[in-house]
Amino acid sequence: DLSEYKSKRDKLIQDEYRLTLGGNINLTEKETIVNNCIMKYKFLEVDYGFTNPKYFNFSHHYFSYKEKIRYSKVYQIIKDMPKGAALHVHDMGILGPDYLMNITYMDNLYVCFDRNVNLKFSNKPPNIPCDGEWQLVSKIRDTCGNITKFDAKLRKHFSLVVENPDIVYPSITESWNTFMNYFVTVAPMLTYRPIWEQYFYDVLYKFRENNIMYVEVRSILPKLYELDGTEYDPLITAKAYRKAITRFTKDYPDFVGAKLIYAPSRQVDNVTVEEYLKLAKILKKDVPEIFAGFDLVGQEDLGSPLIEFLPQLVAARDEINYFFHAGETDWYGTSTDDNLFDAILLGAKRLGHAYALPKHPLLMKEVINNDIGLEVNVISNTVLSLVRDVRNHPLNIFLAHGLPVVLSSDDPGAWEADPISEDYYVAFVGVASRVSDLRMLKALAMNSLKYSALDGNNKANAIKKFTVSWNDFVEKFNCASY
Ligand SMILES: O=c1[nH]cnc2c1ncn2[C@@H]1O[C@H](CO)[C@@H](O)[C@H]1O
Ligand SMILES: [Zn+2]
Numbered sequence: 001d002l003s004e005y006k007s008k009r010d011k012l013i014q015d016e017y018r019l020t021l022g023g024n025i026n027l028t029e030k031e032t033i034v035n036n037c038i039m040k041y042k043f044l045e046v047d048y049g050f051t052n053p054k055y056f057n058f059s060h061h062y063f064s065y066k067e068k069i070r071y072s073k074v075y076q077i078i079k080d081m082p083k084g085a086a087l088h089v090h091d092m093g094i095l096g097p098d099y100l101m102n103i104t105y106m107d108n109l110y111v112c113f114d115r116n117v118n119l120k121f122s123n124k125p126p127n128i129p130c131d132g133e134w135q136l137v138s139k140i141r142d143t144c145g146n147i148t149k150f151d152a153k154l155r156k157h158f159s160l161v162v163e164n165p166d167i168v169y170p171s172i173t174e175s176w177n178t179f180m181n182y183f184v185t186v187a188p189m190l191t192y193r194p195i196w197e198q199y200f201y202d203v204l205y206k207f208r209e210n211n212i213m214y215v216e217v218r219s220i221l222p223k224l225y226e227l228d229g230t231e232y233d234p235l236i237t238a239k240a241y242r243k244a245i246t247r248f249t250k251d252y253p254d255f256v257g258a259k260l261i262y263a264p265s266r267q268v269d270n271v272t273v274e275e276y277l278k279l280a281k282i283l284k285k286d287v288p289e290i291f292a293g294f295d296l297v298g299q300e301d302l303g304s305p306l307i308e309f310l311p312q313l314v315a316a317r318d319e320i321n322y323f324f325h326a327g328e329t330d331w332y333g334t335s336t337d338d339n340l341f342d343a344i345l346l347g348a349k350r351l352g353h354a355y356a357l358p359k360h361p362l363l364m365k366e367v368i369n370n371d372i373g374l375e376v377n378v379i380s381n382t383v384l385s386l387v388r389d390v391r392n393h394p395l396n397i398f399l400a401h402g403l404p405v406v407l408s409s410d411d412p413g414a415w416e417a418d419p420i421s422e423d424y425y426v427a428f429v430g431v432a433s434r435v436s437d438l439r440m441l442k443a444l445a446m447n448s449l450k451y452s453a454l455d456g457n458n459k460a461n462a463i464k465k466f467t468v469s470w471n472d473f474v475e476k477f478n479c480a481s482y
Contacts, residue, residue: 022443035438037479041073058430059389079421082469084448088375091219093411097158121192123227172385193224200244214256218263259292266296273309277316292453293321305335306342322348327356373451380410390430
């Protein structure tokens with residue numbers, strides 16, 4: 001009979017909900033008030049899309065709706081909500097063009113325009129080959145007559161954002177080429193030693209503003225330099241991180257801190273990986289308080305796959321923790337896809353992206369059994385051409401299975417997103433189930449600390465600090481203020 005059918009149906013739906021990430025959390029009375037508020041606004045957004053699919057922002061390119069995000073009440077609440085940690089971000093990709101443009105107003109910066117734009121701090125015209133003339137940026141601004149135009153031209157090189165992404169980025173090749181150019185352009189500016197130290201301090205400041213209390217940054221550890229051309233080895237870059245972190249946590253004692261994952265390019269040979277790992281061991285010895293582990297980066301489809309470096313990676317795995325990018329691909333059954341097998345077999349503590357994971361049922365089980373964190377970066381995956389309509393992002397599968405997801409933002413500066421709140425917003429409204437609520441958001445925030453590289457005591461303290469600020473957020477919450 002129908003009532004029996006309906007109670008069976010209700011039970012099935014409820015049981016399944018309990019399997020989703022956060023589905024087992026019980027909300028307090030106060031949390032329920034917050035939940036009712038955020039869900040009221042979430043339903044408005046989702047249901048509007050359901051009846052007007054063509055206006056559902058999340059099915060279009062991120063660039064087409066990014067400017068509207070700030071008006072979303074769901075976004076505004078998420079921004080104010082304590083979110084724990086950001087565990088997957090890359091050194092030079094965090095602060096975007098507005099920040100970078102300010103740097104171009106500093107003294108001693110030279111520029112040379114060829115096919116690209118080359119920038120370098122120096123006390124004399126740089127001795128770097130360029131098919132143009134090296135000139136002081138300040139001098140060009142003094143003499144060019146139209147600073148606005150000059151700045152607009154410069155700014156274009158500091159961002160992937162365009163008005164017509166479908167034409168500019170027809171495939172992963174175009175988006176990644178532009179993405180790589182971004183790093184090539186900004187690296188010589190950011191690796192000027194005084195800038196590097198200040199930059200990471202400012203990164204932490206921006207994260208704190210987004211209610212993040214702890215960060216793990218991946219860095220290629222580029223060589224820093226001085227105005228006279230002196231260059232330092234990568235250990236100095238790591239020490240510059242430590243310096244910035246120490247200064248920041250002194251200025252903002254409520255902030256937990258930051259750690260470093262050494263993450264150099266994967267497009268190298270075995271000898272180079274051997275050298276990378278040697279440096280990783282030195283870092284572990286010399287800057288133990290900030291060193292978390294090792295990763296390899298770069299467009300994964302272009303290689304090299306992890307299997308190529310097996311002897312080196314196996315030899316170091318007892319000493320170094322791995323946090324590999326793996327499965328950041330649409331190509332099922334390829335060597336990129338197979339990186340997931342190797343990352344897991346090599347004992348990775350977390351996986352970067354793991355985008356291809358749902359196609360591997362046994363690996364899904366391994367992730368659960370070994371409690372491997374999945375670092376998901378939804379906006380990155382859209383901008384870098386893995387998925388357009390985020391309702392098709394595999395994050396919804398991870399969430400449905402209650403897998404240990406942590407949300408992060410990869411390179412928010414490169415696509416002019418805020419440090420992390422927009423990623424939470426897109427994941428919560430565009431990817432997660434319509435009915436996933438504050439419990440999921442709380443679970444995601446908790447996961448970010450649980451799966452961090454903080455050690456026992458520090459992790460417990462961080463979770464305590466998080467609980468205090470979460471309760472404070474809930475206590476002071478006023479739906480009418482949004
Ligand atoms: O999502 C990603 N997948 C792989 N590599 C990345 C991603 N984001 C940034 N980088 C890599 O990190 C370096 C800067 O630290 C960049 O050169 C880029 O290759
Ligand atoms: Zn990444």
